[in-house]
Amino acid sequence: MAQARRVVVKIGSSLLFDADQRAVAADWLASLAADIAELRRQGRDVIVVSSGAVALGRGRLNLSPSRLQDKQAAAAVGQSLLMHAWEEALAPHGLMAGQILLTRDDTERRRRWLNGRATLEALLAHGVVPVVNENDTVATEEIRYGDNDRLAARAAQLGRADLLVLLSDVDGLYTADPRRDPDARHLPLIERLTPDVLAMASGANAQAGVGTGGMATKLAAAQIAASAGCATVIASGLTDYPLRAVLDGARASLILAPATPLAAWKQWIAGSVAPGGALTLDAGAVAALRAGKSLLPSGVVAVSGDFGKGDSVRLTGPDGARLGVGLASYAADEIALIRGRHSDALESLLGYRGPSVVIHRDDLVLEDR
Ligand SMILES: Nc1ncnc2c1ncn2[C@@H]1O[C@H](COP(=O)(O)OP(=O)(O)O)[C@@H](O)[C@H]1O
Numbered sequence: 001m002a003q004a005r006r007v008v009v010k011i012g013s014s015l016l017f018d019a020d021q022r023a024v025a026a027d028w029l030a031s032l033a034a035d036i037a038e039l040r041r042q043g044r045d046v047i048v049v050s051s052g053a054v055a056l057g058r059g060r061l062n063l064s065p066s067r068l069q070d071k072q073a074a075a076a077v078g079q080s081l082l083m084h085a086w087e088e089a090l091a092p093h094g095l096m097a098g099q100i101l102l103t104r105d106d107t108e109r110r111r112r113w114l115n116g117r118a119t120l121e122a123l124l125a126h127g128v129v130p131v132v133n134e135n136d137t138v139a140t141e142e143i144r145y146g147d148n149d150r151l152a153a154r155a156a157q158l159g160r161a162d163l164l165v166l167l168s169d170v171d172g173l174y175t176a177d178p179r180r181d182p183d184a185r186h187l188p189l190i191e192r193l194t195p196d197v198l199a200m201a202s203g204a205n206a207q208a209g210v211g212t213g214g215m216a217t218k219l220a221a222a223q224i225a226a227s228a229g230c231a232t233v234i235a236s237g238l239t240d241y242p243l244r245a246v247l248d249g250a251r252a253s254l255i256l257a258p259a260t261p262l263a264a265w266k267q268w269i270a271g272s273v274a275p276g277g278a279l280t281l282d283a284g285a286v287a288a289l290r291a292g293k294s295l296l297p298s299g300v301v302a303v304s305g306d307f308g309k310g311d312s313v314r315l316t317g318p319d320g321a322r323l324g325v326g327l328a329s330y331a332a333d334e335i336a337l338i339r340g341r342h343s344d345a346l347e348s349l350l351g352y353r354g355p356s357v358v359i360h361r362d363d364l365v366l367e368d369r
């Protein structure tokens, strides 16, 4: 955590909701908010993934829903209570909360993904703490995450975080469920999530009552995060100032990621996307890209194919030589309009203010010469 540039912190319902008081665990949340403020003072971006809407809504409505639509109704009531709690906790530190509600669909469709990513970046640029939860009111079984551990991993991927912190009621991964097996050993460092490691975790803890995850979903989340170049820490949220405790050396489990977020993102672009079109560039643009710059509209000579914003496109030089592949910030018909033009002219040509580049350098993978 002391090295991370961008941290996603996930808080489960059982930590945020005080079941005895049937209300937000306000003092604990205030201590977590102080930790978040401290991380931000250190120059780190923080994204929160917070459960608790269903639990809070149940309390307010005084019902124990079992049908999906009743849980969704509880979430609708509880989500505003949840955001209010975050606003109140962050305000003493001069911080604002910004609500982001996602379904699995939003993180699987590329255009929505890019929009979500842009919003997240804009919130962080404005100094806001994004507070992410599942969009429970519209999520049906097919498009639900169901637990916020995996949602948190997707948020980490969306935000290109380098650390995901899953705060739980247990201080990390053990060789077996420590509630059931007194001989279970704590594992401080997991270099790779092998099948043996994955088999150590069991599913949801029926006793806990609120929350849906269990250790198995935490490891599933850590796997998603690792593939996006993000390490995961599983730590106890049962103490006040839980992030400070981890920084001070409290027992926790660290699951490493094999690459950096940017390298993982570029591998994904290079490997898993079939290009939907092509751009021919002039010699100046080729030289600029080789020097590590983004692609400006002025360097695009020709567009082919019918691709949308966020789709991958092949890039070729003026002589037809293959240059690489990248994700387009604009659709093919828009690039046809703005190609060869200066970035200043884009707004009047397109009728809205979009990105100043056709392909951002982070979204670009060049072939070796
Ligand atoms: N191998 C394991 N190591 C640690 N905890 C485990 C393991 N297998 C199962 N568990 C259980 O997972 C629980 C954590 O999951 P859960 O209660 O869903 O957390 P949260 O509500 O914080 O998401 C622990 O309290 C523990 O009983």
Ligand SMILES: N[C@@H](CCC(=O)OP(=O)(O)O)C(=O)O
Binding pocket: 011, 012, 013, 014, 050, 051, 052, 053, 054, 055, 075, 133, 134, 136, 146, 147, 148, 149, 210, 211, 212, 213, 214
């Ligand atoms: N979106 C739901 C949370 C789902 C859930 O319980 O997740 P978790 O606490 O990770 O087991 C809510 O806000 O109540």
